[in-house]
Amino acid sequence: MPPRLLSHTKNFSTLLLTWYAKHKRDLPWRRGARDPYRVWVSEILLQQTQVTTVLPYYKKFLARFPTVHALARAKLDTVLKTWEGVGYYARARNLHRAAKEIRARFDGKLPTTVAELQTLPGIGRYTASAIASIAFDRDAAVVDGNVTRVLCRFFGIRRNIQLAKTKTTLWDLAAALVPRGRAGDYNQALMDLGATICTPRNPTCARCPLTRACRARRLGIQEKIPIKTKKKKLPHYVIGAGVIYKGKQILIAKRNANDLLGGLWEFPGGKRERGESLPACVAREVREEVGIEIVVAREIAVVPHAFSHFTITLHFFECRYRRGTPRALECAECKWVAPRALARYAFPAANRKMIQILNQRL
Ligand code: SF4
Known part of the structure; x- marks a missing residue:
């Protein structure tokens, strides 16, 4: 990570964790005993869908397929019918294929490392890191749209986030910031902050735990960050x-x-x-x-x-x-x-x- 950014990290994770302890969202996969299967299903649903939309589908999916084995046993038609309405159906097909692989290769239990998780269909770097940190306490960093926005604003990163070089900087920065042994809560704190406070438009900086040290807020350029190239008109x-x-x-x-x-x-x-x-x-x-x-x-x-x-x-x-x-x-x-x-x-x-x-x- 560039030293200029590293010097600005003091207290970042502590402030976030303190805020999270008080303000974390009450989400069904966070309730009760930690269940890697539920964490996995929630992360797949959240890949392209907002939390509020996800909730009824999560409930329906878990009621129909409460375990990896139940999902692996199901017919693809039944899985797709249960997924109906939430869109991006490749996610449902991959969940189904991955459940069969988990049964065949991992004795029906989700693997615990980022590397192993990434060998499963539908699980990329972000999802593998999210599951490994939230379900298995691995010190893995996550970078998605929410995390990118928070990091770019807090550290005043004014580079095009679509460039590979900027993405590498963000993953390096995120990895350097992860508090050892607390990655699960810390990553969820970042996700929650990006979804509820540091929103794309009108971020509520007055309620943000990072407000005093945030570069974008200090310069009044919150809404101009992150920087990305304009979307092309879709065919x-x-x-x-x-x-x-x-x-x-x-x-x-x-x-x-x-x-x-x-x-x-x-x-x-x-x-x-x-x-x-x-x-x-x-x-x-x-x-x-x-x-x-x-x-x-x-x-x-x-x-x-x-x-x-x-x-x-x-x-x-x-x-x-x-x-x-x-x-x-x-x-x-x-x-x-x-x-x-x-x-x-x-x-x-x-x-x-x-x-x-x-x-x-x-
Ligand atoms: S102070 Fe504002 S811009 Fe900075 S991280 Fe918090 S919500 Fe985002």
Whole structure:
């Protein structure tokens, strides 16, 4: 760590730990006896989701899969259905794969070191360090968005946080700051401070335990730090999908395991090509995906949706089956189901909005 920063660390961890003892958030995975499995599940849920959103999903997931063994035994479809609504489904698939690996390689117990934890699917450096410190008292540092913001502001680091060099500086700084034997509480204190006090906008410096020594506050530049390059405009895609009826049944298709949203079910469809009309897009996509001919009738819903790297507008069309036997050509599986049975399958968010509309008609 650069000596300029090191000289500014006095009392940093002590101030944070004292503050944490009084103000830590009451979160379910922090209650009762420490359980590495619960810590792991909570950290995976928190990877891309805010704490308040996570809470009901955490409860539901733990009720359904209370142990590593229960998760390892479960079918992927059941895991995805339980995860439904919280998004970023790769997390659920990785949890499931990792549970099987923990059962096979670690006798059903989470490994305790950062290096071993990082060998499991879905566990990177941050998550491994968080689990190792919180569940196993390892002296491991964490750096995520919250920690980056607190460190950059407190130490007055005015460098682009997206640069590899700055990231290395932050990990080095975080490692040097970890109080030996207290890493779990200290890391959670940093996470809590970043989430509740040192927030991206309007940080409440008056209530911050670090306020007297914080460089950004002293210079009045809290909101200008951390520095990052402006986000690029996300690409946008127009998608056409068919709610295909054969009598009273509807055709659904399961996405290929390695695709985005892999393992989830959907109404067949895909990206509109340049110059193509939406009905033509739906007919072509259905032919390519499940090998049947349909009559595309009328548009029944338009659903916008944002992913982390692109946005879509999904146009749903009511369609009628014409001929052919559905085959999984560009999907993992396809089947006819009664509208009431749709609730049994895990669907991505935009498709669930379409199902809500269908349910209103039942
Ligand atoms: S004083 Fe303000 S800017 Fe500095 S760490 Fe605390 S909340 Fe963040």
